[in-house]
Amino acid sequence: MPSSPRLGGVRARHLPCVPRRHGGPQHRGGMRRLPRFPGDVRPGQDPFRVVREAAYPRTVMIPYFEQPVLPLGPVKIHAFGVLVAVSMLVGIRLALRRCKTLSLDPDLCADLLFYLLIAAFVSAHLFAVLAYFPGEVAKNPLMLLKIWENISSFGGILGALFGIWLFFRWKSPPLPAGTAWKYLDAIAFAFPFAWAIGRLGCVFAHDHPGTVTGFPLGVSLSTPEARAYITYFYGAAGRLGELPEPGKLAGMAYHDLGWYEFLYTLLVIVPVFLSLDRKPRPTGFFPLAFLLLYLPVRFLLDFLRISDARYGGLTFAQYASIAGFAVVAYVLCRRNLQTGTRF
Numbered sequence: 001m002p003s004s005p006r007l008g009g010v011r012a013r014h015l016p017c018v019p020r021r022h023g024g025p026q027h028r029g030g031m032r033r034l035p036r037f038p039g040d041v042r043p044g045q046d047p048f049r050v051v052r053e054a055a056y057p058r059t060v061m062i063p064y065f066e067q068p069v070l071p072l073g074p075v076k077i078h079a080f081g082v083l084v085a086v087s088m089l090v091g092i093r094l095a096l097r098r099c100k101t102l103s104l105d106p107d108l109c110a111d112l113l114f115y116l117l118i119a120a121f122v123s124a125h126l127f128a129v130l131a132y133f134p135g136e137v138a139k140n141p142l143m144l145l146k147i148w149e150n151i152s153s154f155g156g157i158l159g160a161l162f163g164i165w166l167f168f169r170w171k172s173p174p175l176p177a178g179t180a181w182k183y184l185d186a187i188a189f190a191f192p193f194a195w196a197i198g199r200l201g202c203v204f205a206h207d208h209p210g211t212v213t214g215f216p217l218g219v220s221l222s223t224p225e226a227r228a229y230i231t232y233f234y235g236a237a238g239r240l241g242e243l244p245e246p247g248k249l250a251g252m253a254y255h256d257l258g259w260y261e262f263l264y265t266l267l268v269i270v271p272v273f274l275s276l277d278r279k280p281r282p283t284g285f286f287p288l289a290f291l292l293l294y295l296p297v298r299f300l301l302d303f304l305r306i307s308d309a310r311y312g313g314l315t316f317a318q319y320a321s322i323a324g325f326a327v328v329a330y331v332l333c334r335r336n337l338q339t340g341t342r343f
Contacts, residue, residue, distance in 0.1 A: 080207070116163040209254055
């Protein structure tokens with residue numbers, strides 16, 4: 001019997017055994033040999049990798065689905081809006097409970113949360129349209145007034161911080177030095193729990209699409225609806241030429257940045273906060289801890305965005321992440337120098 005032809009410098013008869021998947025010839029107790037490499041092996045390509053990928057094809061885990069909508073007459077209730085509302089209620093309740101645990105005034109905390117939420121929603125909208133859609137704002141300035149459209153979570157964080165500063169600057173009664181940090185600490189501890197629910201709303205809305213990928217946690221492009229969705233965003237960014245041909249695209253996925261942030265918040269930030277809360281922490285610990293955990297990840301994820309405006313290769317949120325990280329480092333250094341202990 002003639003020897004098997006050489007492919008990529010390795011004889012096909014020396015291929016490693018792989019588990020039987022669809023019947024076929026047996027070999028050594030339920031194992032079979034691949035008689036030859038599937039497809040062509042390009043020069044310099046690892047032939048064993050070709051066989052491995054053919055035997056164990058990469059599968060996409062997350063299916064694409066349309067956002068659930070509940071029509072109530074002329075009004076349509078979207079899953080995103082419901083989850084954002086739930087996240088607000090959960091955050092308020094947890095923050096008030098935390099204030100009671102820390103012997104803080106819950107009424108003062110409730111007033112603070114009101115200022116925080118108003119400033120957060122306004123800032124979330126302005127940040128989104130000015131940072132990510134400056135061209136559309138120039139064409140239609142009335143977009144600035146539609147605060148129910150185009151919101152940015154990062155802008156919401158900045159607005160919340162501004163609302164807290166505004167409250168203690170103009171509204172709050174005189175308080176002992178350092179008390180404002182205690183209230184901020186209580187709110188920051190509750191924030192990741194609410195943030196995770198809000199990010200779940202982003203998952204249902206698919207409003208943070210990233211580049212196409214073969215990553216198993218990406219959202220599948222196997223359906224025509226999913227491919228039309230991602231094609232729209234690539235087209236809006238003028239990047240249609242970067243998409244693979246339709247046959248290959250159907251076997252790929254796209255990065256859903258809202259989904260990634262939801263997983264990171266739920267599986268990393270929330271458990272870390274619960275673990276850190278097992279023993280007393282310095283006042284102001286949790287807002288700084290959240291920023292230290294969140295900002296680097298947000299900075300990296302923004303490289304996967306498709307159509308966001310970039311300035312010098314970075315998005316506005318990435319510059320804000322750098323600035324925020326620098327502020328946190330400054331606060332930590334200043335506190336350590338003042339107290340003489342590690343924060």
